[in-house]
Amino acid sequence: MSAGPVSWEVFLCPRRGLSHSHVGSVRAADVRLAQAAARDLFARRGRPQSLWVVRSQDVHAVLPDEKDPYFAAADGKPFRRPGHFTALGAVGAGLSADADADADEDADGSGVSDDH
Amino acid sequence: MTGAKQATHDPPPGGTTGAERDEADLLTRFEALLAAGESVEPHDWVPDGYRRMLVRQIAQHAHSEIIGMQPEGAWLTRAPTLYRKAVLLAKVQDEAGHGLYLYSAAETLGVDRADLLDALHRGRQHSSAAFDHPALTWADTGAIAWLTDGAAVVNQAPLCRTSYGPYARAMRRVCQEEGFHVQQGYDQLLALSRGTPEQKRMAQDAVDRWWLPAVALMFGPPDTGGAAAGVGAATSRQAMAWGVKRHTNDELRQRFVDLCVPQARELGLTLPDPAIRWNPERGHHDFGPVDWACYRRALPGDSHCARRRIAHRAAAHREGAWVREAAEAYARRSPEAAGEPAA
Numbered sequence: 001m002s003a004g005p006v007s008w009e010v011f012l013c014p015r016r017g018l019s020h021s022h023v024g025s026v027r028a029a030d031v032r033l034a035q036a037a038a039r040d041l042f043a044r045r046g047r048p049q050s051l052w053v054v055r056s057q058d059v060h061a062v063l064p065d066e067k068d069p070y071f072a073a074a075d076g077k078p079f080r081r082p083g084h085f086t087a088l089g090a091v092g093a094g095l096s097a098d099a100d101a102d103a104d105e106d107a108d109g110s111g112v113s114d115d116h
Numbered sequence: 117m118t119g120a121k122q123a124t125h126d127p128p129p130g131g132t133t134g135a136e137r138d139e140a141d142l143l144t145r146f147e148a149l150l151a152a153g154e155s156v157e158p159h160d161w162v163p164d165g166y167r168r169m170l171v172r173q174i175a176q177h178a179h180s181e182i183i184g185m186q187p188e189g190a191w192l193t194r195a196p197t198l199y200r201k202a203v204l205l206a207k208v209q210d211e212a213g214h215g216l217y218l219y220s221a222a223e224t225l226g227v228d229r230a231d232l233l234d235a236l237h238r239g240r241q242h243s244s245a246a247f248d249h250p251a252l253t254w255a256d257t258g259a260i261a262w263l264t265d266g267a268a269v270v271n272q273a274p275l276c277r278t279s280y281g282p283y284a285r286a287m288r289r290v291c292q293e294e295g296f297h298v299q300q301g302y303d304q305l306l307a308l309s310r311g312t313p314e315q316k317r318m319a320q321d322a323v324d325r326w327w328l329p330a331v332a333l334m335f336g337p338p339d340t341g342g343a344a345a346g347v348g349a350a351t352s353r354q355a356m357a358w359g360v361k362r363h364t365n366d367e368l369r370q371r372f373v374d375l376c377v378p379q380a381r382e383l384g385l386t387l388p389d390p391a392i393r394w395n396p397e398r399g400h401h402d403f404g405p406v407d408w409a410c411y412r413r414a415l416p417g418d419s420h421c422a423r424r425r426i427a428h429r430a431a432a433h434r435e436g437a438w439v440r441e442a443a444e445a446y447a448r449r450s451p452e453a454a455g456e457p458a459a
């Protein structure tokens with residue numbers, strides 16, 4: 001690998017109420033240059049709410065090759081899934097977290113929304 | 117994500133099965149991904165040929181984006197109005213961005229952009245020959261955006277669904293902006309076409325010179341039917357089997373011609389091909405055959421213009437070395453700024 005500016009992962013939050021998502025990566029010598037490069041590359045149109053840069057080497061991934069042993073606990077537990085239990089029916093309308101929480105409000109996947 | 121970390125892949129530790137068995141298993145998994153229409157990601161095992169094909173294609177594409185900045189960039193200081201200058205500057209900056217998205221995508225395959233740029237400068241890799249033509253007048257910037265970027269959109273829209281995930285994601289960003297560039301070029305040509313007779317002549321002249329590079333070089337050699345297809349056809353077949361490409365060069369070329377004919381009519385300009393006419397039986401426009409022998413002679417590295425483009429790029433890289441060195445030196449002096457934990 002040739003010497004050169006290090007790699008940074010870029011995360012962008014397009015507007016209030018949304019989480020940051022990974023949009024790509026840039027090469028830059030330091031934080032400020034990485035932020036400037038990320039702005040020039042991923043925010044030429046529109047004004048995002050916020051931009052993160054993280055050194056690529058600081059992202060610690062769990063590879064899918066390790067999926068079977070590592071994520072096995074998620075399998076065989078249907079009681080962790082929506083739809084597993086008897087529906088509440090008309091009385092329960094409005095109590096379910098899914099009822100009006102859209103994907104944005106539940107971006108962390110917790111199923112918790114703070115409406116009402 | 118970039119970095120050699122993701123790109124290198126160690127086969128799972130071999131137990132009783134031999135390395136060949138492992139390779140066969142991995143290949144089966146890879147082919148199952150393709151068959152299911154799932155995207156292949158950097159940590160997946162891929163056959164060497166697939167990796168090589170992608171590196172070659174993505175690098176060539178990235179090189180074309182940044183070399184493609186030059187013909188239009190040359191007009192930045194001579195734009196007719198401040199508005200047109202701002203518009204052109206934004207467009208050329210987008211092209212730089214396209215190059216960067218693509219170099220990042222290539223890096224997920226275990227190569228380094230510094231090496232790719234070095235290969236471009238040394239003539240071991242090439243950009244598309246479509247840009248190896250001089251931009252003679254202001255109208256050329258409009259014709260390039262309308263025709264060359266228009267060809268790019270047709271060529272690249274299917275690549276948004278290419279089998280390699282990082283490439284597909286880069287292409288989705290690129291395509292959004294290319295579509296915008298086509299409109300911009302069209303708008304510029306329309307202004308000229310509706311201007312003075314001299315301006316209209318200038319627009320027509322630019323379209324006359326950029327039509328063939330777009331039709332021929334942006335889509336590559338013929339790859340269907342007849343003897344002319346040869347090598348192009350075999351490469352195309354493999355690229356389609358791996359889901360890298362989704363259509364033949366000739367299909368895409370036809371689609372481009374069909375799109376351009378009505379637009380040219382709206383512009384009040386003529387496409388420089390007397391053979392263009394609607395063929396109701398095929399439901400497509402017929403168009404004249406491309407003189408491939410002529411184009412092959414002009415292919416990478418040979419033409420004067422191509423050499424100038426590479427020399428210009430290499431000189432800019434060389435002359436910018438002190439900036440990169442200063443940034444590195446500053447980062448070494450302040451590790452925190454470089455993103456390293458404070459000592």
Ligand SMILES: [Fe+2]
Binds near residue numbers: 181210211214290294
């Ligand atoms: Fe582009």
Ligand SMILES: [Fe+2]
Binds near residue numbers: 211
């Ligand atoms: Fe473009």
